[in-house]
Amino acid sequence: MSTTTDIQTKAASPSPLREKVFQGINKSASYLGVVGLGWLVPLFKILAGDNPKTQLKELWQQAGIPILGIVAFLTVWAVLAPTVKTSLGIIPGPAQVWEQAEVLWEDHVKEREKEVAFYERQDIRNAKYTAQGRLDKVKDREYTGKPTYIDQIFTSLFTVALGFIIASLLAIPLGIVSGLSRSVSGAINPLVQIFKPVSPLAWLPIVTMIVSAVYSNPIEMMPKSLVVSAVTVTLCSLWPTLINTTLGVSNIDKDLVNVSRVLQLSTYTSVTKLILPSALPLIFTGLRLSLGVGWMVLIAAEMLAQNPGLGKFVWDEFQNGSSSSLAKIMVAVLTIGLVGFMLDRVMYALQAAFTYTTQR
Numbered sequence: 001m002s003t004t005t006d007i008q009t010k011a012a013s014p015s016p017l018r019e020k021v022f023q024g025i026n027k028s029a030s031y032l033g034v035v036g037l038g039w040l041v042p043l044f045k046i047l048a049g050d051n052p053k054t055q056l057k058e059l060w061q062q063a064g065i066p067i068l069g070i071v072a073f074l075t076v077w078a079v080l081a082p083t084v085k086t087s088l089g090i091i092p093g094p095a096q097v098w099e100q101a102e103v104l105w106e107d108h109v110k111e112r113e114k115e116v117a118f119y120e121r122q123d124i125r126n127a128k129y130t131a132q133g134r135l136d137k138v139k140d141r142e143y144t145g146k147p148t149y150i151d152q153i154f155t156s157l158f159t160v161a162l163g164f165i166i167a168s169l170l171a172i173p174l175g176i177v178s179g180l181s182r183s184v185s186g187a188i189n190p191l192v193q194i195f196k197p198v199s200p201l202a203w204l205p206i207v208t209m210i211v212s213a214v215y216s217n218p219i220e221m222m223p224k225s226l227v228v229s230a231v232t233v234t235l236c237s238l239w240p241t242l243i244n245t246t247l248g249v250s251n252i253d254k255d256l257v258n259v260s261r262v263l264q265l266s267t268y269t270s271v272t273k274l275i276l277p278s279a280l281p282l283i284f285t286g287l288r289l290s291l292g293v294g295w296m297v298l299i300a301a302e303m304l305a306q307n308p309g310l311g312k313f314v315w316d317e318f319q320n321g322s323s324s325s326l327a328k329i330m331v332a333v334l335t336i337g338l339v340g341f342m343l344d345r346v347m348y349a350l351q352a353a354f355t356y357t358t359q360r
Contacts (some may be wrong), residue, residue, distance in 0.1 A: 031352075036345055039063035062073035097334070100327040108148035115143045147308050153335065156309035159226055160298045160343075163233025164291055170234070171241035171290070172283065176271060178242070179249025179279070188242075196239040198319035200232050200297040204304050207231045224306040232301040237294035244286025248279030291347055295340045310336060 003059065025048060030040045039062040042055040074094050081091040092100075122141065129137040178185040211228050219222050252275055276283075302311025313334050317325040346359040 055288040077352040088326045096327045097330045101331045104149040108150045111148045152313050154205045161231050163230040167238035171238040175242045175245025178246040225305045228305040229301040233294040236297040237290040238291035241286035244282045248282030280355045288347040
């Protein structure tokens with residue numbers, strides 16, 4: 001009887017290897033959640049021998065319900081889209097939008113093939129002239145083909161990154177100073193409240209005139225249209241970071257401030273060792289909000305500034321008015337949403353890496 005009980009006890013108790021496997025899964029759960037792959041954790045636990053019923057319920061909550069929501073949205077879209085007629089034709093359904101996405105990708109591939117062929121012909125021609133000793137005929141020209149849809153995505157990403165970095169470099173130091181000084185905070189707060197609600201459409205004419213006057217000799221990689229769009233993004237996206245940095249610094253534990261005074265720490269040491277680590281969660285929250293605002297603002301800025309990004313693509317397709325334009329615009333809309341989601345996940349991953357507490 002005792003022997004049977006011992007066998008049952010050993011069977012019920014988890015082995016050291018299994019415990020290590022579950023510890024590894026639980027440890028990776030937070031990292032997978034950061035990148036939006038938390039639904040993989042229940043699958044890993046099922047494979048490791050955990051209760052399938054419990055984990056399948058968790059999997060349904062994390063993956064099944066979101067997928068069901070997407071399927072329901074696509075179904076409603078497919079059913080209702082043909083019933084709406086516009087000046088550009090009927091609203092395209094998911095199948096038509098996917099078809100145009102494939103067309104845009106094929107256009108990108110063909111354009112890259114043309115670029116490769118252009119440089120191959122140029123190299124052959126230059127090699128021929130070099131062999132003949134006609135070095136004056138040797139020339140290296142840049143390929144001037146039209147930007148593809150993929151190129152426009154990367155242009156938009158570069159533009160928003162430039163505007164976001166400038167906004168962060170301005171907002172974080174100013175927010176730290178504002179959080180440490182009530183006088184500075186009192187002076188800045190009215191300006192924040194006035195300029196924070198201003199639309200990018202209002203900023204754009206002013207920015208265009210100033211950039212045209214100051215930036216008279218544009219760099220090839222940074223044309224005026226790109227700079228105008230980036231500066232507009234900066235002006236509209238710096239406020240969430242500024243406000244959250246000020247709030248984070250002003251609300252740090254007063255005991256930390258007293259400790260820095262007792263130890264007679266320098267201002268630089270106090271800021272880097274005490275204030276910033278305590279305020280980082282709110283600072284990163286502000287950065288995530290600023291990046292989201294900047295990405296939304298960018299599309300409108302590119303439409304009017306004619307920066308060759310996603311905003312210009314949408315505007316050009318609207319002006320084009322072909323039978324496929326509406327489907328291509330919807331491809332751009334979905335791309336904008338997906339890229340915005342990925343940018344937020346990147347910022348959330350950085351927040352999780354540099355802070356002890358994160359906010360979803």
